[in-house]
Amino acid sequence: MNEQDLRGLVSEVRGGRLSRRSFVQRMAALGLTAPMAAAMLTHGGAALAATSADAAYKPAKAGGGGPLKLLFWQGPTLLNGHFSTGTKDVEGSRIFYEPLAGWDSDGNLVPVLATEIPSVDNGQLAADGRSVTWKLKPGVKWHDGKPFTADDLVFTWEFAKDPAAACVTVATYSDIKVTKLDDLSVRVDFAGPTPFWADAFVGRNGMILPKHVYGDYMGAKSREAPANLMPIGTGPYRCVEFRPADTVRGERFVDYHKPNRPYFDSIELKGGGDAVSAARAVLQTGDYDFGWNLQVEDEVLKRLEDGGKGRIDTVFGNYCEFLYLNATDPNKEVDGEKSSLKTQHPAFSDPAVLKAMNLLVDRKSISDFIYGRTGKPASNVVNGPARYTSPNTHYAFDIAAANKLLDDAGWAKGSDGIRAKNGYRMHFLFQTSINGPRQKTQAIIKQAASKAGIEIELKSVPASVFFAGDPGNTDTDSHFYADMEEYANQATTPDAADWMTQYVSTQASQKSNKWSGQNNSRYHSAEFDDLFNKAKVELDPVKRAAMFIKMNDLVVSANVLPIIQRGSVAGVGNKLHAVRSGWDNDMWAVSDWWKDA
Amino acid sequence: MGAYLTRRLLIAIPSLLGISLILFVVLALAPGDPFSELATNPSVPPEVRMALRAKFGLDDPVMFRYWHWLVAMAGGDWGFSFQSRTDVAALILGRVPTTLFVVGSSQVLALVVAVPVGIVAAVRPYSLFDKVANTLAFAGFSLPTFFTGILFILVFSIQLHWLPFVYDADIQATGFQWYWLHVKQAIMPVCVLGFFQAASYTRYVRSAVLDVARLDYVTTARAKGLADSTVTLRHIARNGLIPVVTLVALQMPAVFGGAIVTEQIFRVPGIGALLINAMLSNDTPVVMAVTFVFACLVVLFNLIADLLYGWLDPRISFG
Numbered sequence: 001m002n003e004q005d006l007r008g009l010v011s012e013v014r015g016g017r018l019s020r021r022s023f024v025q026r027m028a029a030l031g032l033t034a035p036m037a038a039a040m041l042t043h044g045g046a047a048l049a050a051t052s053a054d055a056a057y058k059p060a061k062a063g064g065g066g067p068l069k070l071l072f073w074q075g076p077t078l079l080n081g082h083f084s085t086g087t088k089d090v091e092g093s094r095i096f097y098e099p100l101a102g103w104d105s106d107g108n109l110v111p112v113l114a115t116e117i118p119s120v121d122n123g124q125l126a127a128d129g130r131s132v133t134w135k136l137k138p139g140v141k142w143h144d145g146k147p148f149t150a151d152d153l154v155f156t157w158e159f160a161k162d163p164a165a166a167c168v169t170v171a172t173y174s175d176i177k178v179t180k181l182d183d184l185s186v187r188v189d190f191a192g193p194t195p196f197w198a199d200a201f202v203g204r205n206g207m208i209l210p211k212h213v214y215g216d217y218m219g220a221k222s223r224e225a226p227a228n229l230m231p232i233g234t235g236p237y238r239c240v241e242f243r244p245a246d247t248v249r250g251e252r253f254v255d256y257h258k259p260n261r262p263y264f265d266s267i268e269l270k271g272g273g274d275a276v277s278a279a280r281a282v283l284q285t286g287d288y289d290f291g292w293n294l295q296v297e298d299e300v301l302k303r304l305e306d307g308g309k310g311r312i313d314t315v316f317g318n319y320c321e322f323l324y325l326n327a328t329d330p331n332k333e334v335d336g337e338k339s340s341l342k343t344q345h346p347a348f349s350d351p352a353v354l355k356a357m358n359l360l361v362d363r364k365s366i367s368d369f370i371y372g373r374t375g376k377p378a379s380n381v382v383n384g385p386a387r388y389t390s391p392n393t394h395y396a397f398d399i400a401a402a403n404k405l406l407d408d409a410g411w412a413k414g415s416d417g418i419r420a421k422n423g424y425r426m427h428f429l430f431q432t433s434i435n436g437p438r439q440k441t442q443a444i445i446k447q448a449a450s451k452a453g454i455e456i457e458l459k460s461v462p463a464s465v466f467f468a469g470d471p472g473n474t475d476t477d478s479h480f481y482a483d484m485e486e487y488a489n490q491a492t493t494p495d496a497a498d499w500m501t502q503y504v505s506t507q508a509s510q511k512s513n514k515w516s517g518q519n520n521s522r523y524h525s526a527e528f529d530d531l532f533n534k535a536k537v538e539l540d541p542v543k544r545a546a547m548f549i550k551m552n553d554l555v556v557s558a559n560v561l562p563i564i565q566r567g568s569v570a571g572v573g574n575k576l577h578a579v580r581s582g583w584d585n586d587m588w589a590v591s592d593w594w595k596d597a
Numbered sequence: 598m599g600a601y602l603t604r605r606l607l608i609a610i611p612s613l614l615g616i617s618l619i620l621f622v623v624l625a626l627a628p629g630d631p632f633s634e635l636a637t638n639p640s641v642p643p644e645v646r647m648a649l650r651a652k653f654g655l656d657d658p659v660m661f662r663y664w665h666w667l668v669a670m671a672g673g674d675w676g677f678s679f680q681s682r683t684d685v686a687a688l689i690l691g692r693v694p695t696t697l698f699v700v701g702s703s704q705v706l707a708l709v710v711a712v713p714v715g716i717v718a719a720v721r722p723y724s725l726f727d728k729v730a731n732t733l734a735f736a737g738f739s740l741p742t743f744f745t746g747i748l749f750i751l752v753f754s755i756q757l758h759w760l761p762f763v764y765d766a767d768i769q770a771t772g773f774q775w776y777w778l779h780v781k782q783a784i785m786p787v788c789v790l791g792f793f794q795a796a797s798y799t800r801y802v803r804s805a806v807l808d809v810a811r812l813d814y815v816t817t818a819r820a821k822g823l824a825d826s827t828v829t830l831r832h833i834a835r836n837g838l839i840p841v842v843t844l845v846a847l848q849m850p851a852v853f854g855g856a857i858v859t860e861q862i863f864r865v866p867g868i869g870a871l872l873i874n875a876m877l878s879n880d881t882p883v884v885m886a887v888t889f890v891f892a893c894l895v896v897l898f899n900l901i902a903d904l905l906y907g908w909l910d911p912r913i914s915f916g
Contacts (some may be wrong), residue, residue, distance in 0.1 A: 077680040086634045166652040171642050223682050244681045245874050246866035247767050273864040465628045469636045473628050516643035
């Protein structure tokens with residue numbers, strides 16, 4: 001794949017000398033998938049035809065749809081997206097607050113409160129990548145009737161970046177500067193060239209707060225703001241009642257800014273209970289229209305779907321179940337810590353062992369028998385959007401090949417059938433959190449490994465301990481006092497830069513950072529670090545995409561084994577049309593939801 | 598009596614302090630972080646999580662935090678929830694009505710079933726009625742509520758479609774319809790809790806009444822030619838039920854504490870559900886407040902039970 005050629009083709013399409021169709025065909029010849037080629041065009045500046053939910057939206061007027069009933073097995077505990085510690089709160093807030101733009105299911109930006117998406121072509125994106133200008137939709141009103149203006153954006157920025165307010169979005173807003181240009185436009189200035197400019201005011205971190213409501217509650221006083229429990233936003237529904245962790249109720253906002261929306265007269269979000277009975281209430285009895293995050297085994301879901309009242313809807317983002325092979329030695333203590341960066345794993349430092357381990361993971365069986373429709377085999381760490389997904393990787397399950405690799409590398413079987421080399425016996429401790437599918441995955445991997453002369457000891461830790469990041473507890477994923485561990489990670493934006501932080505050597509979890517670094521696998525590669533730093537400032541989208549693909553290929557050939565790309569599963573009533581996206585919250589386009597009469 | 602009351606109240610203070618200290622230390626030592634969900638979010642840098650912990654005082658020494666909590670509690674401030682960013686008192690008070698309604702009704706149901714059944718079973722021991730009642734009582738308290746709850750849902754909601762299995766505390770209806778919907782959705786949780794409680798009450802009432810039924814004064818009453826019902830109600834039940842009154846008084850804190858399992862199954866937004874959610878998300882101020890209020894109620898109702906006992910049975914005097 002030559003970047004020079006690629007860019008040449010992209011500019012030919014833009015100049016009209018080459019049709020989109022033949023561009024895609026040529027890309028296919030290069031081994032690039034069609035969606036990837038199309039995405040390259042978008043990011044090379046050639047816009048795609050508008051293929052949004054607009055076309056599918058049938059209702060000819062707002063209202064008249066009755067109530068929309070949502071069931072969440074965890075109810076939101078607060079309704080300010082900037083304070084939410086969990087997804088459930090972001091979802092609840094998103095019904096009432098809106099960002100300038102959201103991410104659709106292909107990982108593309110869709111304007112919400114903005115008139116259009118900034119680009120270099122429309123002049124809103126600075127060529128040097130140091131600023132972006134957003135134009136706001138005119139005539140948008142807050143739920144209390146006050147107009148929505150640029151002042152609200154400047155205010156949201158000031159509110160979120162204030163450390164005293166303790167917003168979880170503080171990192172998004174602290175390094176930027178927001179200036180009001182006029183009532184309906186703002187400029188966001190970055191500290192340096194920033195290829196990923198769509199973070200502030202976009203998606204789940206971008207919910208805009210009303211200045212006239214929150215103005216008196218800056219900083220430490222923000223905890224007293226009545227609007228934390230009774231939001232006033234610009235969203236399609238107006239909050240009427242909120243009971244923390246139980247019920248959120250809204251009614252149709254008559255002055256909503258999108259025409260003919262929303263369809264429903266009211267919205268009701270009920271929280272609490274468990275995922276299985278939530279699935280039951282949507283799929284089997286039809287008491288609810290929508291069931292959020294149904295992390296239930298596919299077999300059970302299929303049985304409930306036989307009830308005939310609803311179906312499951314799975315959307316894919318970058319949500320992946322990983323098997324990490326420890327790059328460091330979990331059995332040797334150095335300076336008061338195990339898995340120290342000063343050590344090397346006696347087996348996983350051997351590339352042949354890494355390859356063999358990869359061949360021993362039966363991804364297809366794990367996908368077929370455990371995750372069903374809710375997951376698919378993965379061979380990449382970046383599983384979307386198409387523009388960043390590597391076409392160069394593949395997965396295989398081959399015990400014979402693994403055995404051969406190990407034999408050739410000098411790992412000879414001992415009298416007990418377990419391989420050993422230089423006095424190190426292949427006995428690996430494999431830890432994960434307590435979670436049905438994960439324990440089954442552990443068993444599948446253990447069984448395959450035993451056929452290759454590798455002994456695996458399984459360990460499962462309660463999720464509340466495993467993920468707690470407690471510096472005093474060695475059973476956490478970040479201490480990684482084991483040879484192998486499995487868990488899932490989910491990207492919150494389609495841009496892969498944040499995601500790649502998990503593999504940068506400076507982020508390695510260790511005693512000196514109280515095990516708070518994001519790189520738990522302790523993967524380290526100078527080449528990767530270099531690419532990572534370059535991608536942070538690379539403004540050319542095509543070149544940057546190629547960098548991410550290269551980084552992906554580096555990581556998956558080492559000690560990071562993607563297993564399953566997981567979908568976000570929701571239960572949807574038969575008549576409901578729910579516009580969902582794997583790259584944003586389930587509620588990102590709740591204004592576009594409608595139901596067959 | 599006055600001196601007794603004062604003494605008991607004074608004893609309550611150190612025991613409550615002890616309880617609160619133990620609760621606080623156990624919660625502080627328990628693994629978990631209220632902001633742990635942020636740790637798995639790649640777009641939130643670890644520094645943000647650290648800053649939040651510092652901001653909410655999670656990194657301070659335990660004794661220091663305990664002292665802060667104690668001073669605030671003494672001043673009527675129940676704490677500030679990490680998850681909801683609101684006062685804990687508001688969260689708890691918001692859930693009191695539903696809890697009282699559901700758990701209170703179940704206690705009433707339990708008594709309405711247990712007292713007559715227990716008395717009749719005791720008056721005619723080893724009769725067919727007694728045997729059936731005994732068998733049901735054993736079955737009743739052997740079956741855990743999570744089992745009966747799901748069984749009820751499968752039968753009455755899924756198969757028969759009679760009752761809803763998602764509790765809605767905020768019904769949008771008026772007049773008769775509002776009452777009817779509330780009753781309808783409460784039937785299953787109230788029955789599950791009520792029958793479970795009734796089973797053990799029945800056993801208790803039976804044995805208490807049985808003790809009295811064999812005493813000489815009952816024989817005397819019968820010899821006087823009093824009607825059977827008068828003997829049972831006025832002579833046996835009245836004296837036999839004194840220990841039951843104590844038992845019920847001691848159960849009252851549970852009415853406020855809610856029922857964790859049943860509330861979770863039926864999605865009843867009660868205090869039990871609040872407590873379990875707070876525990877799962879490591880929202881220590883909420884857990885602390887709920888458990889401490891519960892401890893206070895236990896101490897208070899113990900005192901009330903003792904006082905009631907003395908009032909009902911004049912042979913007991915408070916010295």
